[in-house]
Amino acid sequence: MIEAKNLTKRYGDKVAVKDLSFTVGPGKVTGFLGPNGAGKSTTMRLLLGLDHPDRGTATIDGKRYRELTTPLAAVGALLEAKAVHPGRTAYNHLLCLAQSQGIGKKRVSEVLDLVGLREVAHKRAGNFSLGMGQRLGLAAALLGDPAVLVLDEPVNGLDPEGILWVRTFMRQLAAEGRTVFVSSHLMNEMAVTAEHLIIIGRGSLIADCPTQEFIERGKKQTVLVRSPNADELSEALTRAGGTVTRNDDNELSVEDMDTTRIGEIASAGGYVLHEVVPQRGTLEEAFMTLTRESVEYAGTGSTHDADAPKSGGEAR
Amino acid sequence: MTATAARPTASTVASRATFGGLLRSEWTKLRSVRSTGWSLGLLALLYPSFTALLIGLTTAAWDDTAASDRELITGDPTTVILGSGFLISQPAICVLGVMVIASEYSTGMIRASLLAKPGRLSMLAAKGVVLSLVVLAVSLVAAFVSFFIGAAMLSERVEASLSDPGALRAVVGTGLYLAMLSLFSLAIGAIVRRTAAGITGVIMFVLVLAPLVQLLPGKFGEYAHAYLPTEAGILIGQATQQEGSLLTPWQGFGVFGLWTAALLALAAFLLNRRDA
Numbered sequence: 207m208i209e210a211k212n213l214t215k216r217y218g219d220k221v222a223v224k225d226l227s228f229t230v231g232p233g234k235v236t237g238f239l240g241p242n243g244a245g246k247s248t249t250m251r252l253l254l255g256l257d258h259p260d261r262g263t264a265t266i267d268g269k270r271y272r273e274l275t276t277p278l279a280a281v282g283a284l285l286e287a288k289a290v291h292p293g294r295t296a297y298n299h300l301l302c303l304a305q306s307q308g309i310g311k312k313r314v315s316e317v318l319d320l321v322g323l324r325e326v327a328h329k330r331a332g333n334f335s336l337g338m339g340q341r342l343g344l345a346a347a348l349l350g351d352p353a354v355l356v357l358d359e360p361v362n363g364l365d366p367e368g369i370l371w372v373r374t375f376m377r378q379l380a381a382e383g384r385t386v387f388v389s390s391h392l393m394n395e396m397a398v399t400a401e402h403l404i405i406i407g408r409g410s411l412i413a414d415c416p417t418q419e420f421i422e423r424g425k426k427q428t429v430l431v432r433s434p435n436a437d438e439l440s441e442a443l444t445r446a447g448g449t450v451t452r453n454d455d456n457e458l459s460v461e462d463m464d465t466t467r468i469g470e471i472a473s474a475g476g477y478v479l480h481e482v483v484p485q486r487g488t489l490e491e492a493f494m495t496l497t498r499e500s501v502e503y504a505g506t507g508s509t510h511d512a513d514a515p516k517s518g519g520e521a522r
Numbered sequence: 523m524t525a526t527a528a529r530p531t532a533s534t535v536a537s538r539a540t541f542g543g544l545l546r547s548e549w550t551k552l553r554s555v556r557s558t559g560w561s562l563g564l565l566a567l568l569y570p571s572f573t574a575l576l577i578g579l580t581t582a583a584w585d586d587t588a589a590s591d592r593e594l595i596t597g598d599p600t601t602v603i604l605g606s607g608f609l610i611s612q613p614a615i616c617v618l619g620v621m622v623i624a625s626e627y628s629t630g631m632i633r634a635s636l637l638a639k640p641g642r643l644s645m646l647a648a649k650g651v652v653l654s655l656v657v658l659a660v661s662l663v664a665a666f667v668s669f670f671i672g673a674a675m676l677s678e679r680v681e682a683s684l685s686d687p688g689a690l691r692a693v694v695g696t697g698l699y700l701a702m703l704s705l706f707s708l709a710i711g712a713i714v715r716r717t718a719a720g721i722t723g724v725i726m727f728v729l730v731l732a733p734l735v736q737l738l739p740g741k742f743g744e745y746a747h748a749y750l751p752t753e754a755g756i757l758i759g760q761a762t763q764q765e766g767s768l769l770t771p772w773q774g775f776g777v778f779g780l781w782t783a784a785l786l787a788l789a790a791f792l793l794n795r796r797d798a
Contacts, residue, residue, distance in 0.1 A: 255640045256633060257797035272640040279533035281637075289633040291555060291625065298554035299634075306547035306638040306645075308538035346634060351535040 207231055208253065208354060208387055212262035215248055215409075222248040224409040225262070230387045230402075232353070235380045237400030237417070238389040241497050245409035246389040247286055250358050254283050266354055276307040282347030286358040286389075288339055289346075292332025296323055296342050299331055304349055317345040337368040344375070355379060357388040361395060373399050393493035397421065407497040429465055431458045432481035439477045446471050456480070544639060544648035552622065552652055561618035562660045565611050565700075572607030573668040577675045580606075584679060592679075599682035600689040600761035603672030604665065604696050608759070611664070613725050615657055615700050619707025620720035622653050627715040632798055642793045646712065650705055650786065657704040662697035665759075669693050688761035688771075695758030695771065702755055702778050703728070709785035713792060728752045744768070751781035 208230040215223040223245040230236045240246050251257040253264040255271030263270065266281050274280050290299055300314045318327050321341040326334070331342060340360060347355060357376070361369045376399060380386045390396050396403060396417070403420050405413040413420065433439050436456045443450050448463035460468060465482050472479050552558050580587070580595065580602075587595075595602050623646075626632040639645045669689075673682040684690045707724045714720040735747040747753055748768040755778025757763070757771045769777065 251797070254637060256636060258795075274640065275539040276537040277640055278638055279535060279537040283637050285630075285633055289630040289637075291551075291629045291631040293555045293557070294551075294631075295554065298550055302547045302550035302554070303634060303638045304547075305550055306544055306635075308540060308543045309535055313535050349535070350537055351533040353533065 207268075207385060208264075208266055208356070209268075210249065210253065210262070210264045213249065213252055213259050213264055214261040215245075215252055215257060215259050222409055223252065223259075226406065226409065226411055227262075228404050228411060228414055230385055230404070232385040233380060233383050234401040235376050235386045235388060235399055236402045236404060237396035238387060238404050238406070239393060239396055239493065240389075240391065240406040240412075242391050243408075244391075244406050244497070246391075246406065247358055248409075249406070250283075250285070250356055250387075250389060253356060254281070254285075276350065278303065278307055278309065278350035278352065280350070280352050281354045281356060282350065282352040283355075284340070284343040284347045284357040284360055286362065288343070290331045290339070290342060293330055295328050295330055296334075296345075297327040299342065300345060300349060303346055307350065309349055313349060313351075317348045320348060321345045336363045337365060340364060340368065340372070344372075352384070354385040355387065357386070359389055359391070361390070361392075369395070393490045405493070405496065412496055427461070427464070428485040429460045429463065429468060430481065430483040430485055431460055431468060431479065432456055433458070433472070433477055433479050435475075435477040438475065439472060442471050442475050442477070443468065459485075541644065541648065544644055545652055547638070548645075548648045548652040549656075552656060555625070557621050557625070558618065558656075561614045561621070562656070564614040566660055566664050568614070569607040569611040569664040570668045570671055572610045573603060573672045574607075574675065576606035577603060577672045581675060581679060595676075596680040598760070598762045599673070599676055599680045600669070600686060600692050601759075603669055603676065603682060604692055604759055604761075606672065607668055608696065609729070612700065612703060612728065615661075615703050616707045616724040616728060617721050618657070619653065619704040620711035620714075620724055621717060622649060622711065623708055624711040624715055624717040624720045628717050636798050643790050646786075646790055646793055650708055653704050653708055654701045658697050658701035661700035662694065665693050665696040686761065691771065692759050692761040695760075695775065698775065699755050699759050699778070702775070702782055703752065706751060706778070706782045706785065709782060709789045712789035713785070748774075749777055751778045754778050754781075 210229075211227050213223050213226040214221070226245070226249060238246055238249070248257065252259045253266070253271065266274070271277060271281065296318065297314065300317065301311065304310070304314050315324075318324050321344050323338065323341055323345060326338065331339070334342065344357075344360070347357070355376075360372050360376070364372065376386050376388060380401075388400065400417050403413065403415060403417050404411070431439070434456055436452070436458055440450045440452065440458055443458070443460055443463065446463070446467070448468070449461040451459040451461075453459055465484055468482055469479070584592070626635060635645060636642060669682075669684070676682055682689070684693065707720075710724050711717075711720040714723060732747075732750045732753050735743065735750060735753070737743065738746060745768065754769055754774040757767070757769060757774030760771065763770060
């Protein structure tokens with residue numbers, strides 16, 4: 207179990223994580239979602255004792271990371287940035303990590319098999335593709351057979367096959383009863399992988415709920431209505447219990463009311479309808495609506511570009 | 523929701539935290555990157571070959587050498603032999619010492635290291651022990667080989683032997699100096715955390731700045747120079763004490779040790795305090 211209590215971290219005068227509290231339970235994949243720069247990586251670094259929180263605590267099964275005597279046997283971590291010397295072979299990379307806590311050579315070979323890197327075990331990690339690098343990172347995370355896994359953007363930059371592999375792998379680890387905490391900025395990816403979501407924006411908690419609940423919330427329907435009598439229609443719909451937003455002179459967005467009811471009300475009032483279109487919200491839209499206000503840098507392109515530059519907080 | 527399988531929270535893989543394990547881990551790290559082989563190989567190769575080259579030039583030009591210079595050589599052949607290949611080979615140790623820690627920062631490996639060993643001070647200690655022992659072993663071999671090559675080449679002019687006063691101490695001392703230099707560089711690397719800056723800084727200091735302090739005028743210059751880490755430290759690699767020297771060889775080495783200890787303490791303090 208992972209527990210964050212009132213975590214706060216600032217870099218210079220920039221607050222990366224603000225009074226963040228949550229718990230992550232065992233036996234399921236918990237998604238850690240937020241736009242780029244939301245503070246996901248920072249939170250994970252605080253959790254793993256790499257950075258020091260300015261306030262608050264982060265514990266794993268009740269202990270701070272630094273208090274763990276053989277941390278690799280308790281927590282496996284995959285960090286977004288490569289944490290491997292490119293000149294060292296995969297085998298030696300894992301071996302030096304294993305030796306630091308008395309884990310045997312046999313286990314090194316086991317995890318290499320587990321992630322499918324046996325063939326390239328004696329190749330230098332610098333020549334690895336992104337996908338192989340991620341596999342090596344996962345192998346390191348699994349060295350000590352830990353009950354808790356902390357994975358920062360594990361599917362970032364992977365091809366579809368790699369994504370599927372990581373997804374299946376995470377589910378399997380969770381099914382074995384482990385705590386799997388995985389960050390991503392891709393809502394759709396988390397929707398198919400995670401059972402529980404913790405969503406943050408600008409370093410603060412936005413939502414902490416089961417994925418299913420979030421999906422229901424995202425399905426809330428909006429109906430687009432175009433009518434030359436928009437003014438009067440808007441009033442009538444509001445009176446009948448709809449939530450109406452005016453888009454322009456003759457266009458309305460109506461919530462809390464279905465198309466049938468809107469048609470009936472328009473007909474009863476004698477208003478002309480040019481268009482009545484139900485807008486099915488996607489999960490991605492729900493996520494974006496939720497985090498819109500907290501997006502750090504809204505670019506001209508997509509804010510969900512994996513290669514978008516990170517804010518100061520996450521770039522470290 | 524998947525039913526939570528009953529799983530013991532304890533790991534099924536045997537693990538144990540010992541300092542010996544950390545030493546093995548650091549040894550694996552050191553031997554598994556190319557820069558180690560390059561640096562130590564250069565030291566082992568350059569030191570004896572430059573000794574041979576410079577002593578060869580000296581003996582070839584013996585008849586044209588001023589009498590006072592000949593006296594310097596015959597008076598303390600050990601120091602002349604050890605000193606000739608030394609200047610060119612010690613940068614290899616500076617590079618290795620800085621790289622051992624700074625390359626972990628430049629590659630991101632430091633995060634994996636600290637995840638495996640959140641007790642950062644013991645990680646630094648293990649690094650220091652492994653690095654200095656390996657450098658000591660290679661340096662001792664290089665120093666002895668250089669001495670014997672140089673002594674053989676000078677034998678027509680002057681007899682140099684390990685039984686000369688201070689000779690054995692100077693040869694072993696050269697190894698000790700280089701081992702201490704590796705720790706000195708490690709500390710700088712840990713403080714600076716950047717390979718290029720660290721390497722440039724250490725080499726500039728050792729080869730350029732420290733010797734230049736000699737030129738400062740008066741008593742101040744004399745004292746300042748004598749107590750500089752590497753200038754004091756190298757006294758241990760000289761067989762006879764220069765006239766008017768402010769420190770004995772072991773005192774000099776002690777001064778170098780204190781500087782290194784202070785820098786390592788600063789490095790340890792910063793390592794613990796800074797975000798990785």
